[in-house]
Amino acid sequence: MPPKRRSEMMEETRAKLIRAGRAAFAEKGYAAASMDELTAGAGLTRGALYHNFGDKRGLLQAVVNQIDAEMAARARAIGSRAENAWEGLLAEGAAYIEMALEPEVQRVVLLDGPAVLGDPSRWPSQDGCLRTTVDTVRGLIAQGVLKPVDAEAAARLLNGAALNAALWTAASSDPPAVLPRAVEAFRCLATGLLAARA
Amino acid sequence: MPPKRRSEMMEETRAKLIRAGRAAFAEKGYAAASMDELTAGAGLTRGALYHNFGDKRGLLQAVVNQIDAEMAARARAIGSRAENAWEGLLAEGAAYIEMALEPEVQRVVLLDGPAVLGDPSRWPSQDGCLRTTVDTVRGLIAQGVLKPVDAEAAARLLNGAALNAALWTAASSDPPAVLPRAVEAFRCLATGLLAARA
């Protein structure tokens, strides 16, 4: 290993902090996560944190951005694998629902994220998941598959529905059993956007 | 005024605290709201708070319950005023969207509430808004107007869509202008639940 430049040392530190933050926020929740514990667990101190991320919120933003990016990439991949664009949208939604069953995603991205950072639409780096869905919807509207509604509005509602489907599923006594019902309901809602009536 | 019995004094105290809590949580957000300030503003001390509500979360739960009950009542009233049950569901949704534009509702019920208290589906006193929508959906399914999907799932997704419509609208630069687009998108989604295709 070459003697590590300063910049890559810092990048490594950031990565360590984000990793530790992800774990702590997911397990304890944002409010209950102690920055002292968190940084110590990563072999660092709060000094590193405030230098790299400004404050506690800054770290949360970084963690959320990372998870969001991963989710968006997965959803996009799954969506593009479908037969056609319409099935792609449905697959994308189903993917969101399944990903949002992950406790880490629920706690950090869906609950604490919006409460602490505000609505995703207001984030500087925009929400990746939302962007992905907007693109998909835009394409479908251009193809005439969907009614010419506001793409951003439609995407936002679809994502919102998917996330609530996941939260509802997770809150049930037997998540695996009710998941299909949630996905089915989501599919029904989505068909409301179709231009053509079968 | 008769010399006030002890129980009604306590009820009055609770009301004062809830009123102060509503204001403080709405303005500062849950995390930034100081219980010292809050209680002092109501002419009391933290002692009264911990005696009546157990802890900070307890007060939030009470505040959220109150707002939720008000919203549910309003939505139910508006929905029942419609021509038929189907239009009632749409009106109910539109009502939710408009109510959720209120900063107090957004901050307290939609953002801090779920983050601090957990998902509404898990609340002991169940979410009133959700219950209202479930009832409406059940009725429509019984009438054969809607597809026989899971009523709870459908209601949950409808509410989720409505709330996200509101958050999206509020996040925009010109809320009044985009509100119609949000409502329109919501209506489209809802039609996906219709059994008959027009």
Place this chain on the structure above:
DNA sequence: CAATTCGGATACGCGGCGTATGTGAAAAAC
């Protein structure tokens, strides 16, 4: 009128965040 409850006030300790300051090693200056 004495005894008792109990709603609310007072006082204390602890933990956590943010900031101001220090330090040693890498990078730059020459």
Place this chain on the structure above:
DNA sequence: GTTTTTCACATACGCCGCGTATCCGAATTG
């Protein structure tokens, strides 16, 4: 290659806020 500067991170401090334990006085009970 030595000196100087930078800067990533550590250390140390102060403040605020929550929760709890204890106390007080007025309304209830007999």
